[in-house]
Amino acid sequence: MKNSHKLENKEKKRILSFATIEEKMKKLFRSKYDRKLAGVCGGLGSYLNVDPTIIRLVMLFVCIFTAVVPLVVAYCIAVLIIPEETKEEPLPMNYRKFYRSTKDRKIAGICGGLGELTKLDPVFLRLMFLFICIITAVVPLVVAYLMGWVIIPEKPQEH
Numbered sequence: 001m002k003n004s005h006k007l008e009n010k011e012k013k014r015i016l017s018f019a020t021i022e023e024k025m026k027k028l029f030r031s032k033y034d035r036k037l038a039g040v041c042g043g044l045g046s047y048l049n050v051d052p053t054i055i056r057l058v059m060l061f062v063c064i065f066t067a068v069v070p071l072v073v074a075y076c077i078a079v080l081i082i083p084e085e086t087k088e089e090p091l092p093m094n095y096r097k098f099y100r101s102t103k104d105r106k107i108a109g110i111c112g113g114l115g116e117l118t119k120l121d122p123v124f125l126r127l128m129f130l131f132i133c134i135i136t137a138v139v140p141l142v143v144a145y146l147m148g149w150v151i152i153p154e155k156p157q158e159h
Contacts, residue, residue, distance in 0.1 A: 028044070028082055031045075031046060031052070038075075038079045041056045043082060051096065051097050053097070059071060060151065065140075099113050100154045101116055102154060102155050104116075104122050108145070109155075110148050
């Protein structure tokens, strides 16, 4: 009788520990508030605690280098598998936001914004961009830069 009581207590503790683990577990959702298409990148950014703009840029590079189709298929599968966020208010941002710079810009402010985000000198980043442009025969990086111009938001003016 005493052993069965101990077993019941152990089973209750195990069930309670699973319940607390599930409550603490971070869930992956498609974002309702930070979305360009279906909210996959916004949800991934929130889940990984990374600016969704960076996720979008990585996806853009993968898309360019894999001839578009594999990433489009993966994105469509993600839309079908990942549930949409159910919260009525957006979650607070716990990461630094990636913006195009309004102060340190030569063309679109992407290198200036990347410098502000990473604390690297934008001149160094521009030189790296030019070096990589030469290595990749210009076109892929220029296309990526133009897409970044569209994807990366400009830093809002501080009043």
